[in-house]
Amino acid sequence: MLRNTPEKIWLFDYDLTLYGVEERCVINSLDHRISLFVQKTVGGDFESAHKIRTDYLERFGTTLAGLMAMNQVDPDEFFDFIHEPEYLTYPKKSPEKLALLQSLKGSRFVFTNGRHDWSEAGMAHMGIDTAIEGVFDLKQLDWVGKPHDIAYEKAEGWLRQKLPTMGRSVPADSRDIVLLEDSLRNLEPAHRRGWTTVYVNPDSNVPDWVDYHIPHFLDLKIKNE
Ligand SMILES: [Mg+2]
CATH class of the missing domain: 3.40.50.1000 (HAD superfamily/HAD-like)
Incomplete structure (x- = not known):
């Protein structure tokens, strides 16, 4: 103890x-926004954005690290987009x-x-x-x-x-x-x-x-x- x-x-x-984990819907709502941000950044459909995300996660540890390295994403812009309260569950x-x-x-x-x-x-x-x-x-x-x-x-x-x-x-x-x-x-x-x-x-x-x-x-x- x-x-x-x-x-x-x-x-x-x-x-x-x-x-x-019983409130996994919270993190899921954020995950969805992250995939949307990837789609917005790299273009293409939601499914291919999701694949890129998985690839970034494996290669860079986080989606953001991949976006910063490969797509010159500004981290604050990324967080401003994914943290829009109206799309999120708390x-x-x-x-x-x-x-x-x-x-x-x-x-x-x-x-x-x-x-x-x-x-x-x-x-x-x-x-x-x-x-x-x-x-x-x-x-x-x-x-x-x-x-x-x-x-x-x-x-x-x-x-x-x-x-x-x-x-x-x-x-x-x-x-x-x-x-x-x-x-x-x-x-x-x-x-x-x-x-x-x-x-x-x-x-x-x-x-x-x-x-x-x-x-x-x-x-x-x-x-x-
Ligand atoms: Mg944690």
Whole structure:
């Protein structure tokens, strides 16, 4: 069980972590916009755009990285298009998530491969935005996100800057940085840096190096001291 101490820095991935697979329609609505953006950029029909997207995902890690490398896409233009609220679905209100977040001592931030406005809108819909103290997003990462090591390095740098402005100090022990993530690929670099890893996924294949495994965010159990 995770110790709930004031030194803890809780870093939450947003998509499929702060809301779970049961709300997959949220990420699906975004995926649809991404395919439309690819179609708008490369031309052709929706199906061929979808194939290009799959190809970019495999070759570059994300659709955006492929669009930037192959089509000179401006990332902000990409996010402005895919984040148009009228086309998107957001996670439902959750007082339970709010209560859980509020019970966590220490600092609470979102660390996401999306642009901040997407997670901020989603958290406002869930009613948990007041419990999150900041969002460290892909834009602040200069568009090179998890699982690249540089993203985690920058996250640590961001914390070193941010925490003193909140009257808090950077934890001396890297294990006090806790990353909650639905993606093992994104958790592994955190583990290598000595952070505490929480795998939030109904998946039952859990590698040994994962510190804690919970199917859903609401399953998080903490020990108060
Ligand atoms: Mg995720």
